Amino acid sequence: MATEKITDIRHMLHWPGHMETDYIYTQGIAGEKFFSEIKENEKIYGGRCNHCGQVFVPPRLYCERCFRKIAEWRNLGSKGVVYTFTVVYIDIDGAKLDEPIMYALITFDGAEGGLIHRLGEIKPHEVQIGMPVEAVFRPQAERTGSINDIRYFKPQS
Amino acid sequence: MVGKKRVAVIGAGMTLFRRNLKETGKELAWHASKMALDQAGLELNDMQSVVMGTAPDAFDGVHMKGEYLADGAGAWRKPYSRVFVGGGTGVFAIDAGWWHVASGQFDTCLVVAEEKMSSCYPHPAYAFTTIFDPIYSRPLGVTLIWIFALEMHRYMHRHGIKKEEIALVSVKNKRNALDHPCAQLGANITVEDVLNSEIMCWPVQRLDISPTSDGAAALVLASEDVAKKLTDNPVWIDGTGWCIDTTFWTNRDLYYPRYVQCAAQMAYKMAGIKNPPKEIDVAEVYDPFDYKELHHMEGLMLARKGQAPKLTADGVTQRDGDLPINPSGGLLGVGNPIAAAGLMKCCEIFWQLRGEAGKRQVKGDPRTGLAQAWGDLMQYGSVVIMRS
Ligand SMILES: [Zn+2]
Numbered sequence: 074m075a076t077e078k079i080t081d082i083r084h085m086l087h088w089p090g091h092m093e094t095d096y097i098y099t100q101g102i103a104g105e106k107f108f109s110e111i112k113e114n115e116k117i118y119g120g121r122c123n124h125c126g127q128v129f130v131p132p133r134l135y136c137e138r139c140f141r142k143i144a145e146w147r148n149l150g151s152k153g154v155v156y157t158f159t160v161v162y163i164d165i166d167g168a169k170l171d172e173p174i175m176y177a178l179i180t181f182d183g184a185e186g187g188l189i190h191r192l193g194e195i196k197p198h199e200v201q202i203g204m205p206v207e208a209v210f211r212p213q214a215e216r217t218g219s220i221n222d223i224r225y226f227k228p229q230s
Numbered sequence: 231m232v233g234k235k236r237v238a239v240i241g242a243g244m245t246l247f248r249r250n251l252k253e254t255g256k257e258l259a260w261h262a263s264k265m266a267l268d269q270a271g272l273e274l275n276d277m278q279s280v281v282m283g284t285a286p287d288a289f290d291g292v293h294m295k296g297e298y299l300a301d302g303a304g305a306w307r308k309p310y311s312r313v314f315v316g317g318g319t320g321v322f323a324i325d326a327g328w329w330h331v332a333s334g335q336f337d338t339c340l341v342v343a344e345e346k347m348s349s350c351y352p353h354p355a356y357a358f359t360t361i362f363d364p365i366y367s368r369p370l371g372v373t374l375i376w377i378f379a380l381e382m383h384r385y386m387h388r389h390g391i392k393k394e395e396i397a398l399v400s401v402k403n404k405r406n407a408l409d410h411p412c413a414q415l416g417a418n419i420t421v422e423d424v425l426n427s428e429i430m431c432w433p434v435q436r437l438d439i440s441p442t443s444d445g446a447a448a449l450v451l452a453s454e455d456v457a458k459k460l461t462d463n464p465v466w467i468d469g470t471g472w473c474i475d476t477t478f479w480t481n482r483d484l485y486y487p488r489y490v491q492c493a494a495q496m497a498y499k500m501a502g503i504k505n506p507p508k509e510i511d512v513a514e515v516y517d518p519f520d521y522k523e524l525h526h527m528e529g530l531m532l533a534r535k536g537q538a539p540k541l542t543a544d545g546v547t548q549r550d551g552d553l554p555i556n557p558s559g560g561l562l563g564v565g566n567p568i569a570a571a572g573l574m575k576c577c578e579i580f581w582q583l584r585g586e587a588g589k590r591q592v593k594g595d596p597r598t599g600l601a602q603a604w605g606d607l608m609q610y611g612s613v614v615i616m617r618s
Contacts, residue, residue, distance in 0.1 A: 080249075089351075129481070130480075131478075131480075137476060156384065157381070157384035157484060158383060159380050159383060159433075159434070160432040161379075163431070165373050167353075167430075178480055186478055188366070189380070190370065202387045220366055
């Protein structure tokens, strides 16, 4: 079989193809509740399973453990804690970013799980696991009902 | 034994692992399959069933890849199925092949795994961006590497593990791969090389990561009756296990792979293994990132939680250590054509238990080996235990 070290596959006989498909993803029953509360009220909601008592964020329509419907919503506010974080220095093509971007998993008191989101108003070397943070929302007129209605999480003031 | 029939591995094969191979995915699958059949001394006609393991369609760029690859896997007019559990696919493929034969439905099964990641141009990183939740994760521009970085950081934080302790895994595996004839990235590097390599997504640096690759691997499985007629040296599949954790990435114990523990417990129970570090002689542990080898050793209960770095620093996991981990060179050294990389690990355990691993042969006379892979959205564990 071929053993040569080929650095660019375009140097072999080839056909350049493309898989073009676009999608529209509905946010679902629990997702609409979650994103409506962010959009309208700047509140992050979880869902509580009345059978096992677990509060999940993001909320779900059903408990994956008990397999029962989750009908109770819990307001978790907009404050959480950095559970872990990364500082991203390169883009998807491997090119260096002008400014590194910080992403964290934010957890919320009284709930299981959390949200992945950007961190802002802080320098990379200042971020610490366990740090209290709060959501910074876009101006209401700009919100569309997506995870990006939260601009980022910043250190709690 | 759980199954009705005892199942043996009687042949293994694999292609070179490279960044860009000229062969199509089908041709790669055929090379590996033919090599495994040749080692078993069998023809395609002798194969009663075929299992193909291959990961996201978007790598090869054929949106029904199992069907596209079928002829290269020897499936012509045979009972055939494709299995797919992301990165866990390679080891899950042998688990699936096992139940084909253990059930008594077939006497033989050809298990093949393939990935041609170079088709996804300019880089398969783009294919990975669409594996995440479309509502909660993708709008943030999530990439594979920063998701791993979040997990790695939590693991380091929980146990107070340093980067230099983790880098030892990359050093070991790339060095082991120098002895593997199919390896893509065998090298003599130092801990300093890893720590000085490009920072991608802190704490992940360039040399913490396995490459993207093209390649294929294959195994021939047979029932006890058939295996004993064909070889004096069968390797038995004595344990299989697989498990998935919550689909919500944000709801897992990121410092500890519980799904790997569940899969391992299932396999250990089936194999009658009570004390894994004592009873496992050699293991191929999934290592797409250096920290994952440590993380997975703990999930497999080959090390206590937070203790895998110490075993590594003490040389226990070296090829001549008491518990050799990834004598092949692993994904970090041999390469990472996703599904094929997992099955490569099963090939390695087969060759180690037969004493056929050449310069990679671990010391002593290994009788019990383990291969493990990990996949889907970082929450799938697949395990196989083999004995000679
Ligand atoms: Zn419940």
